[in-house]
Amino acid sequence: MHKYSAKLCIIGAGASGIVAAISAKRRGTDVVLVDRMAGIGRKILACGAGRCNLFNERLDDSFYNEAARPLVRQVLARFGLGAIRDFFHDIGLAMHTEAGRVFPATDQSSSVLQVLSLQLKLLGIKVLTGFPVARVEGQIGGFTVRADNGGCVECEKVIIAAGGRSYPKLGSDGSGLRLAQSLGHSIIEPVPAAVPLITKDTLCQVLQGQRITAAVQAVIDGRAAGRCEGDLLFTRYGVSGTAVLDVSRQVSVALHRRSGSKAVLVADLVPFMSPAELKAEITRRRKLGFPSEALLAGILPEKFGRPYGQLAAGGTPDALVSGLKEKPFQISGTRGWDEAEFTSGGVSTGEIDPRTLESTIRPGVYFCGEVIDVDGVRGGYNLAWAWSSGAVAGLTQ
Ligand SMILES: Cc1cc2nc3c(=O)[nH]c(=O)nc-3n(C[C@H](O)[C@H](O)[C@H](O)COP(=O)(O)OP(=O)(O)OC[C@H]3O[C@@H](n4cnc5c(N)ncnc54)[C@H](O)[C@@H]3O)c2cc1C
Incomplete structure (x- = not known):
């Protein structure tokens, strides 16, 4: 010894x-x-x-x-x-x-x-x-x-x-x-903090690997918590990127320490345009004859054309604007200790x-x-x- x-x-x-x-x-x-x-x-x-x-x-x-x-x-x-x-x-x-x-x-x-x-x-x-x-x-x-x-x-x-x-x-x-x-x-x-978050939202599977600059607002039990602008990365299991990591602490604390808490991330996928500007641009593009799957060309990466093209084809400009400016992701958990940058x-x-x-x-x-x-x-x-x-x-x- x-x-x-x-x-x-x-x-x-x-x-x-x-x-x-x-x-x-x-x-x-x-x-x-x-x-x-x-x-x-x-x-x-x-x-x-x-x-x-x-x-x-x-x-x-x-x-x-x-x-x-x-x-x-x-x-x-x-x-x-x-x-x-x-x-x-x-x-x-x-x-x-x-x-x-x-x-x-x-x-x-x-x-x-x-x-x-x-x-x-x-x-x-x-x-x-x-x-x-x-x-x-x-x-x-x-x-x-x-x-x-x-x-x-x-x-x-x-x-x-x-x-x-x-x-x-x-x-x-x-x-x-x-x-x-x-x-x-x-x-x-x-509880794990600065950690990627899990959601079953199908958009994440469709867009996995895509990274954009977005503003992300955490909403916990109906109340606005942290808000951050930065990278939003879509993954096989959910969402990551700097904006998500930055708001993940409050989400993780709520999900782990307060049983029954509900956490939602509301993402603004087009933070560089106001809702009115985005609506006007969508209306202009429609008048010019942009096809639905390319309606957002030059605003969002090409891969977004498929999921948002369907919404563009079937919905009103207002529905499309809210789907882009206030896209909710229901969060069911975190990726845990192996992927958390620090401990809260x-x-x-x-x-x-x-x-x-x-x-x-x-x-x-x-x-x-x-x-x-x-x-x-x-x-x-x-x-x-x-x-x-x-x-x-x-x-x-
Ligand atoms: C991937 C990643 C990236 C990060 N990037 C940044 C960054 O860029 N900037 C920033 O500010 N923070 C960053 N952090 C957070 C930062 O690294 C930590 O907050 C910081 O290292 C904590 O320092 P610490 O000394 O308290 O603990 P640690 O650095 O975790 O060190 C604890 C040490 O104790 C040892 N130990 C544990 N238990 C025992 C035991 N029973 N017996 C003997 N030894 C033991 C461990 O082996 C370890 O070496 C990052 C964290 C991760 C995981």
Whole structure:
């Protein structure tokens, strides 16, 4: 059995755990960083489709779930936008910005992991991979962090940075939440967020593979929820694309946490024309003799001609306009953890000291990153939280 000891053990070498380790070690704390996977930072590599949207230049608590805002506000006050930028600059990462979203200058996630790994090495931080933590025993001053495979770390303090449940194949399989629960913490039910949605609407099958720019409005139990403009991708099972991912959180929360909730996505497939403009254009085209299947030629991709040609042939211009500007998709579920970019839910923020991220239930245990009930909108906000909370958890050791 391998036995290690250190002042601080950090469980999870993802975005938040790596930064926590660097920040603690820079203050002179002896750290062991452990991860269940064979390598560290697997999810960082997958971020931003391999480009890694590191953070956003507009960063404040309003971009996060409501319950988390008081916690996020205090953490960002301690380690906010400027500190995140300086941190990456100091460790050697060149960056560039696109519409407020900050990426590595190389546009490669591997550059981010490379500079972080180098820093762990330069600071002499002990990293144990293939170390799947199953239990945390003891109390402040004398914890034992035990792995499934017999390994253990004896330490004075523990940071749980084990992530949520999304993309379990990249490491975050929900075991961090179970560890927190076993230590007495309340867990807000985790649900997949930024996730494609399932609908039986036949339009999705007919148009599968087609991607357009659309405005998507989520309607939950008859009430308007989030609205986003962006990509709408039709798939074999339903809808995806940035506009859908951006509104999926509210839909997922409603479908998973409130039994009997009904969710509908109402898509405006022609957001660049008002209903009156679209109706006038349809009427003009009819007068010019455009055939039904080509009535929308030049407005929507050719494949839309078939389904909308039928509507055009049999219906009034008003019916066609509403079928294009207010196309409803009844949502029956989400594509689940394997396709969700992040987790909504986690360790209740009310049980964490916002100044230090220490548990108010188990002194000596700290949390950072996605394991906490904090989720941000897409656009760099989830990694921003991971860097910022990781730095604060490490700073306070
Ligand atoms: C495909 C994809 C793309 C994304 N793109 C972006 C983006 O561009 N910008 C953005 O802001 N956010 C993005 N996100 C979200 C972002 O990656 C996460 O919010 C962030 O990585 C969370 O960091 P974390 O350290 O809390 O958890 P994770 O990065 O999930 O790390 C947790 C670590 O803990 C380890 N672990 C878990 N359980 C145990 C255990 N029991 N014992 C030991 N180790 C354990 C895991 O192996 C893992 O390495 C994306 C997510 C995905 C899935």
